[in-house]
Amino acid sequence: MTVTYGGRWSSGDGGPVEDVLERPLLDKLGGEVNRYQDLMFLKAAMAVCALTALADDEVKLQERQDIDYAIRIEPSLATFDIGKANQILDGYLSALTTNGDAAKKILYGKVRRFAGDHKRARTLMRVAYLVITADHDVHEKELAEFRQLCGMLGLQPDEVWQNAKIMRAF
Numbered sequence: 001m002t003v004t005y006g007g008r009w010s011s012g013d014g015g016p017v018e019d020v021l022e023r024p025l026l027d028k029l030g031g032e033v034n035r036y037q038d039l040m041f042l043k044a045a046m047a048v049c050a051l052t053a054l055a056d057d058e059v060k061l062q063e064r065q066d067i068d069y070a071i072r073i074e075p076s077l078a079t080f081d082i083g084k085a086n087q088i089l090d091g092y093l094s095a096l097t098t099n100g101d102a103a104k105k106i107l108y109g110k111v112r113r114f115a116g117d118h119k120r121a122r123t124l125m126r127v128a129y130l131v132i133t134a135d136h137d138v139h140e141k142e143l144a145e146f147r148q149l150c151g152m153l154g155l156q157p158d159e160v161w162q163n164a165k166i167m168r169a170f
Contacts, residue, residue, distance in 0.1 A: 038076060038077075038079055038080070039080075040110075040113060041076055041077070041114070041120060041124075042077055042080050042084075042085060042088065043088060043110050044110045044111050044113060044114055044124055045070070045071075045074070045077060045085075045123075045124055045127050046067075046085060046088040046089045046092055047092060047107040047108075047110040047111050048111055048124050048125070048127055048128040048131075048149055049063075049067045049070075049089055049092075049127060049128065049131050050089055050092035050093050050096055050107060051096070051104070051107055051108075051111075051128075051145055051149065052128045052131045052132050052142055052145050052146060052149070053067070053093070053131050053132075054093060054096050054097070055132070055139070055141045055142045055144070055145035055146075056139040056141045056142050057141075059093060060134070060135045062134040062135045063131050063134040063135060065134070066130045066131055066134035067085075067086075067089065067127075067130075067131060068082050068085075068086070069130070070127045070130050070131075071085045074123060074127065076120070076123065092107060095107075108152060111124065111149060111152060111153065112152055112153075114153060115152065115153050115154055118154075118155075121153035121154065121155055122153075122155060122159070122160055124149075124153065125146070125149060125150055125153065125155055125157075125160040126160055128145075128146055128149060129146070129160055132145075132146055
């Protein structure tokens with residue numbers, strides 16, 4: 001006996017989706033959508049890391065370590081290994097170094113995708129916060145980039161990390 005998905009979806013002709021698709025296929029499709037959304041989020045997270053890390057024209061070892069730490073502790077990034085995230089990050093850093101403003105436009109586009117999702121937008125900026133404070137030497141260029149990214153996402157910098165010492169600088 002076949003179990004069908006009962007639900008709120010409908011097929012192209014308006015009929016119930018369970019008449020067309022069985023549960024395993026819908027579950028697989030849902031899993032693929034989730035993986036795609038998670039990959040988009042990973043790319044946006046690596047974009048904010050690259051943008052903030054290079055804002056002061058250098059990427060320090062401590063910043064790279066904090067990016068790895070953020071990947072390990074952030075639940076929405078937990079499905080990805082650090083190697084994959086670093087591969088994406090290295091590509092973004094290289095693009096920013098060689099193509100400057102053109103690469104920035106592309107990376108800003110990856111970040112903007114999360115402007116309507118307050119929780120994920122805030123998470124992106126918390127990752128950025130970890131990067132700019134990693135070396136305990138926060139430059140004005142890093143703060144400017146942080147503010148710009150917050151504005152792009154519809155966030156106020158002080159709502160990203162309440163009670164953080166660095167927020168007084170914003």
